[in-house]
Structures are given as structure tokens and as C-alpha cells.
Amino acid sequence: MDQDFTKYEALGNDYLVIDPSAAWASPTADTVRMVTDRRRGVGADGLLFGPLADLGPDDGPPLTPDGGGGVFGLRIFNSDGTPCARSGNGIRVFARYLMDHGYAGADDFTIRTDAGPTAVRVLDRASGLIRLALGPMSSSSRDVGATGHDRPMLRETLRVDGENIEITCLSDGNPHCVVVRENVTPELAHALGPRIAGHPAFPGRVNVEFVQVRDHATVRAEIWERGAGYTLASGSGACAAARAAQLLGLTGEKVTVEMPGGSLEVETARSGEVSVTGTAAQVATGRWAPDFRARLTGRRP
Numbered sequence: 001m002d003q004d005f006t007k008y009e010a011l012g013n014d015y016l017v018i019d020p021s022a023a024w025a026s027p028t029a030d031t032v033r034m035v036t037d038r039r040r041g042v043g044a045d046g047l048l049f050g051p052l053a054d055l056g057p058d059d060g061p062p063l064t065p066d067g068g069g070g071v072f073g074l075r076i077f078n079s080d081g082t083p084c085a086r087s088g089n090g091i092r093v094f095a096r097y098l099m100d101h102g103y104a105g106a107d108d109f110t111i112r113t114d115a116g117p118t119a120v121r122v123l124d125r126a127s128g129l130i131r132l133a134l135g136p137m138s139s140s141s142r143d144v145g146a147t148g149h150d151r152p153m154l155r156e157t158l159r160v161d162g163e164n165i166e167i168t169c170l171s172d173g174n175p176h177c178v179v180v181r182e183n184v185t186p187e188l189a190h191a192l193g194p195r196i197a198g199h200p201a202f203p204g205r206v207n208v209e210f211v212q213v214r215d216h217a218t219v220r221a222e223i224w225e226r227g228a229g230y231t232l233a234s235g236s237g238a239c240a241a242a243r244a245a246q247l248l249g250l251t252g253e254k255v256t257v258e259m260p261g262g263s264l265e266v267e268t269a270r271s272g273e274v275s276v277t278g279t280a281a282q283v284a285t286g287r288w289a290p291d292f293r294a295r296l297t298g299r300r301p
């Protein structure tokens with residue numbers, strides 16, 4: 001492989017892809033932080049490690065990194081080094097990587113992450129328009145990782161520094177907390193996002209989506225992610241925003257989610273299955289400088 005890493009972005013949500021065939025070892029929390037650091041590293045919201053032939057003990061059917069069976073294993077990391085079960089933008093990015101690097105020849109394939117399989121359909125190769133089927137989203141507090149007895153988390157009140165905030169929570173493998181407001185801004189996400197993401201009601205932390213309903217088919221979302229902070233867009237966050245708005249009776253089955261980095265189309269089938277459609281694009285490929293590589297590998301250059 002003539003590159004150590006590739007950088008992609010999906011609506012300004014940027015990811016580094018490291019191929020195990022070119023890696024020094026599996027990423028650790030430390031090395032993820034080093035490479036995603038925006039000043040001392042290459043910089044990204046997260047890191048994608050794959051394609052992998054093995055995801056660990058409860059692995060299910062064998063993965064086929066060569067594309068033979070069309071199932072590709074992927075590990076996702078947030079920029080703070082924590083693992084992340086799923087990423088709507090990251091999986092589209094990885095799908096594009098698989099297409100660009102000759103792993104995926106067909107327009108339909110599957111990417112397996114710690115959250116299970118995600119069905120990928122390439123709608124337009126030239127523009128990188130890709131649809132992901134994420135399955136149903138759960139509103140169960142157990143799936144969201146919230147404290148208290150198991151219950152659907154629709155229209156709950158969360159007390160944050162003396163203020164009562166109405167929240168609706170969902171999980172697609174990642175936990176999400178949706179807050180509907182008449183107007184949402186980056187300032188709101190920066191002010192309230194970290195206080196909800198790290199609230200004691202969510203011991204494993206939570207991704208937070210601030211949602212403004214424009215009309216029955218359009219919402220605007222500002223996002224604060226656990227593990228990455230403020231991002232310009234989030235695929236699973238957009239799904240949570242659209243699905244929560246629909247469950248609250250504010251929108252229909254097809255919703256355009258506008259985020260600072262761009263828009264995604266989210267659709268909920270009658271079965272409750274959620275799919276998301278959007279683009280992803282390659283930015284750069286690169287090589288580690290010898291000294292940086294030495295720090296990553298712990299070996300002298």
C-alpha cells in the first residue's frame with residue numbers, strides 16, 4: 001500500500017481511514033488521539049480502522065475483507081480515543097474508501113461494526129451518494145444507557161444546572177439525546193451540549209442533537225458529540241433528530257436534516273427501519289513522517 005492513511009469528509013465530519021494492511025498495529029486510545037489531533041497530528045473527528053477480517057469474539061459470520069462475500073469489518077474511534085459502535089458519516093466514508101481502493105466492486109455490500117451490520121447501497125459512484133440502512137432505532141433507556149428503570153425515553157425532563165430540559169432519547173447502537181427548540185445555534189450546542197453529554201443520567205455519555213423543526217419534512221440540527229465535541233454534521237445524529245421529530249408528531253417519514261456541514265435525507269419505513277442518504281468525499285492520502293511514525297509505533301525511526 002503506497003499510503004499510511006487516507007482522509008475523507010462527509011458533510012464536514014472528517015475521518016482518517018487506516019487500512020490494517022498498512023498499519024503499525026491496531027489503534028489504541030493514545031495513537032487515535034495523536035493522529036486525530038488538529039494541531040499536532042493530521043486532524044479528524046474520528047478514525048476508521050478497516051477492512052478487518054475479525055471483529056472479536058462475538059463476531060458472527062466470517063468477514064471478507066477481499067470483498068468476496070461483500071461483508072467488511074470496521075472499527076470506529078472518536079477523536080478522544082474512545083471506541084464508537086456506529087457512525088452514519090463514518091460508514092459512508094468507509095464505503096467510499098472500499099470503492100476507491102478496489103475492495104467493493106458491487107453497489108450493494110455490508111459494513112459490520114460493533115453495532116452490527118449496516119447495509120450499504122451506492123446510489124451514484126461519481127458523486128459518492130450512498131444510502132445506509134441502519135435498522136430500527138430504540139427509545140429504551142437501557143439501550144440509550146440512561147440511569148433508572150427501563151422505559152421509553154420520549155418527552156422526559158432532564159434537570160441541567162437548575163433548568164428543566166425536555167429530551168427524547170434514541171439509540172442506533174450509539175446513544176442520542178434530542179432537544180427540540182424553536183431556534184438552534186452553534187452557541188446553544190457549545191453551551192448545553194457538553195452539560196447534557198456528560199450528565200450523570202448518562203454514565204456512558206450521550207451524543208446531543210439540538211433540533212429546530214422548519215416544516216413537516218425539514219429540520220435543522222446542531223450537534224454535540226460525546227467523544228468528539230462540536231461537529232459540522234453527524235449521520236447517526238441526523239437519524240436521531242429526524243426519528244425523534246417524527247415520534248413527537250412534528251415531521252413525517254421523510255425528513256431533510258440540515259446541519260452546518262450540509263444536509264442528509266433520513267427516511268423511516270413503516271417497519272421502523274431508518275435509512276440515511278448522503279455523500280462522502282476523499283480529501284487526501286498521506287505518509288507519516290519518520291519521527292511521527294516512531295512515536296506511533298514506539299520504535300526508533
Ligand SMILES: N[C@H](CCC[C@H](N)C(=O)O)C(=O)O
Nearest residue numbers: 087088089174225234235236
Ligand atoms: N459522527 C458519527 C457519530 C459518532 C457518534 C459518536 N460520537 C459516539 O457515539 O460516541 C456519525 O456521523 O454518525
